[in-house]
Amino acid sequence: MNNILLKAFFLAFILLTSCSSSTTSQSADEEQAETQEPNNADGDTGEDTQGSQGTVVGAYGQLSVSGKNMVDQNGTPVQLRGMSLFWSQWMGQFYTKEAVRWLKDDWNITVIRASMGVEDPGGYLENPEIEKAKIFEIIDAAIEEGIYVIVDWHSHHAEDHLEESKIFFAEVAQKYGDQPHIIYETYNEPLDDVSWANTLKPYHEEVINEIRKYDTDNIVIAGTRSWSQRVDEVIGNEIDDANIMYTLHYYAASHKQELRDIAQTAIDAGLPIFVTEYGVTEYSGDGFIDVPEVNTWWDFLDANNISWCNWSIADKDENSAALKPGASGSGNWPESQLTPSGQMVRAELKAKNPTF
Numbered sequence: 001m002n003n004i005l006l007k008a009f010f011l012a013f014i015l016l017t018s019c020s021s022s023t024t025s026q027s028a029d030e031e032q033a034e035t036q037e038p039n040n041a042d043g044d045t046g047e048d049t050q051g052s053q054g055t056v057v058g059a060y061g062q063l064s065v066s067g068k069n070m071v072d073q074n075g076t077p078v079q080l081r082g083m084s085l086f087w088s089q090w091m092g093q094f095y096t097k098e099a100v101r102w103l104k105d106d107w108n109i110t111v112i113r114a115s116m117g118v119e120d121p122g123g124y125l126e127n128p129e130i131e132k133a134k135i136f137e138i139i140d141a142a143i144e145e146g147i148y149v150i151v152d153w154h155s156h157h158a159e160d161h162l163e164e165s166k167i168f169f170a171e172v173a174q175k176y177g178d179q180p181h182i183i184y185e186t187y188n189e190p191l192d193d194v195s196w197a198n199t200l201k202p203y204h205e206e207v208i209n210e211i212r213k214y215d216t217d218n219i220v221i222a223g224t225r226s227w228s229q230r231v232d233e234v235i236g237n238e239i240d241d242a243n244i245m246y247t248l249h250y251y252a253a254s255h256k257q258e259l260r261d262i263a264q265t266a267i268d269a270g271l272p273i274f275v276t277e278y279g280v281t282e283y284s285g286d287g288f289i290d291v292p293e294v295n296t297w298w299d300f301l302d303a304n305n306i307s308w309c310n311w312s313i314a315d316k317d318e319n320s321a322a323l324k325p326g327a328s329g330s331g332n333w334p335e336s337q338l339t340p341s342g343q344m345v346r347a348e349l350k351a352k353n354p355t356f
Contacts, residue, residue: 057147057181058146058147058148058354058356059072059354059356060073060078060148061180062217063078063180063218064217064243065219065242065243065244065272067270067272068267068271068272068273069272070219070245070272077305078305078307079301079302079305079306079307080110080111080308081109081110081307081308081348081352081353082103082109082110082111082113082148082309083107083109083112083310083322083345084112084113084115084150084152084276084312084313085112085114085115085138085312085313085314086115086312086313086314086316086321087115087117087123087154088115088123088131088134088135088154089120089121089123089127089131090122091313091315091316094313094314094329095134095138096137096329096330096331097137097140097144098329099313099330100112100141100145100147101144101145101331102330102331102332102333103313103331104145104146104147104356106333106346107349107350108354108355108356109349109353110148110353110356111148111149111150111183111307111309112142112150112309113149113152113185113276113309114138114149114150114151115154116131116132116135116151116153116154117131117154117155118153118158118161118164118165119157119160123154124164124168125161132168135151135172136175139151139172139176139181139182143176143179143181146181147181147356148182148183149181149182149183150183150184150185150276150309151169151172151183151184151185152185152188153165153168153185153187153188154188155187155188155189156189156191158188158190158203158223159190159194159199159200159203162203162207165186165187165203165207166206166207166210169184169207169210170210170214172184172211173210173211173212173214173215173218176215177211177214177215177218178215180218183218183220183221184211184218184219185220185223185247185276186203186207186208186220186222186223187200187203187204187222187223187247188228188277189228189247189249190225190226190227191225191226191227192225194225195225196224196225196230196234196237197237200222200223200224200225201237201239205239208220208239208241208244212241217243218243219243219245220241220243220245221244221246221274221276222239223247224246227283228247228276229248229250229255230262231247231248231262231266231271231273232262232263232265232269234246234266234271235266235269235271236269238271244272245273246266246272246273247273247274247275248263248266248273248274248275248306249275249276249277250275250278250279250297251278251279251280251281251282251283251285252278252279252280252281252289252290252293252294252296252297253280253281253283253287253288253289254283255283256293256296260296260297260300273304273306274307275301275306275307275308275309276309277309277310277311277312278297278308278311279310279311279320279341280294280310280319280320280341280344280345281320281341284318285311285316285318285319286318286319286320287319288319289319289340289341289344291344298348302352310322310341310345315327319339319341321339321341321342322338322339322341322342322345322346323337323338324337324338324339
C-alpha cells in the first residue's frame with residue numbers, strides 16, 4: 001500500500017509540473033504576440049485584428065465600403081496593392097502557398113488575386129474540382145499569411161454561366177465567409193456588347209444574393225462593361241448592397257487620360273472602385289512598357305485611395321508577365337528572374353506597402 005501511495009504522489013507531482021510549464025510557455029507566447037506591432041506605412045492605428053480562427057489579418061482587419069472608399073475596422077481609408085495570378089488552368093504552377101508567402105515577404109503584397117478560368121479550355125466548366133482546388137489553395141495561403149485574397153470568376157461570358165457561378169460563390173462563401181480576408185470578384189471582364197442595366201447588374205445581383213446567404217459583410221467587386229472600363233455607366237444604377245465596389249481595368253500603354261477621365265467621373269459620383277487588374281504594357285498583355293503612363297496611373301490611384309492588383313504572376317513569354325520563363329512555382333525568385341514589369345511593380349510595392 002505504501003508503494004502504491006508513493007507512486008500516486010509521484011504521478012501527481014509530474015502532472016502538476018507539466019501543467020505549470022505549459023502555462024508559462026503559453027503566457028510567454030501571448031506576451032510576445034501582444035508586443036509585436038506591424039510596420040504600418042499607411043498611417044492607421046497599427047492594431048491587428050484576429051480572424052475567427054485566430055489568424056492575424058494585417059493591420060486592417062474587416063474591410064468594408066464607406067462612400068467611395070474601402071475602409072478598415074476604424075473607418076480609415078485603405079489602399080491594398082498586390083498581384084494577380086494568371087489564368088488558373090494555364091499557370092497553375094504558381095497557385096501555391098510558397099508563392100503567396102514569397103510575394104508577401106519579398107514583394108510586400110497585401111492582396112493576392114486568384115483568377116480562376118471559367119469557360120476557356122481547361123477551365124472550371126471542364127475541370128471544376130481541379131480548378132476549384134487551386135483557388136482554395138490560394139485562399140488558405142492568404143489566410144495563413146494574413147493578407148487579403150480576391151476570388152475572381154475569370155470570365156468574359158459569365159452571364160452565360162450564371163448557375164455555375166452561383167454554385168461556386170455559394171460554396172466559397174459557405175467555406176470561407178467567416179474570414180475577413182475574402183473579397184469576391186463575380187465577373188472579371190464583361191465584353192463591350194452587354195448592358196449594365198439589363199445584363200450585368202441582374203447577373204451580379206443573383207450571385208451576390210447567393211454569397212449573402214453565408215457571408216453578410218465581406219466586399220464584392222462587380223465587373224463593368226467593356227472589359228471592366230465603363231464604371232461611369234453604374235452611376236445612378238448601383239447595386240443595392242452596402243459592401244459593393246466596381247471593377248476598373250487598364251493597360252498603361254493603351255488606356256490613358258480618356259479612361260482616367262471616365263474613372264474620375266465615377267469617383268466624383270461617389271462610386272467605390274477597385275482596379276483588380278492592370279498592366280504596364282499594351283492591352284494585349286504584350287508590347288512596350290509605357291513608363292510615364294505607368295507612373296501617371298499609380299499617382300492617380302494613390303490620390304484616390306484605389307486598390308490594385310498587377311497582371312500578372314506568370315512566366316509566359318510576354319511583357320506583362322512578372323517572371324521570366326522557367327521561374328519556380330514556389331517563389332524565391334532572384335531579381336535576375338524578374339522581367340522589367342516584375343521589377344517595376346515589385347519596387348512600387350516595396351516602396352509603398354506596409355509590411356504585414
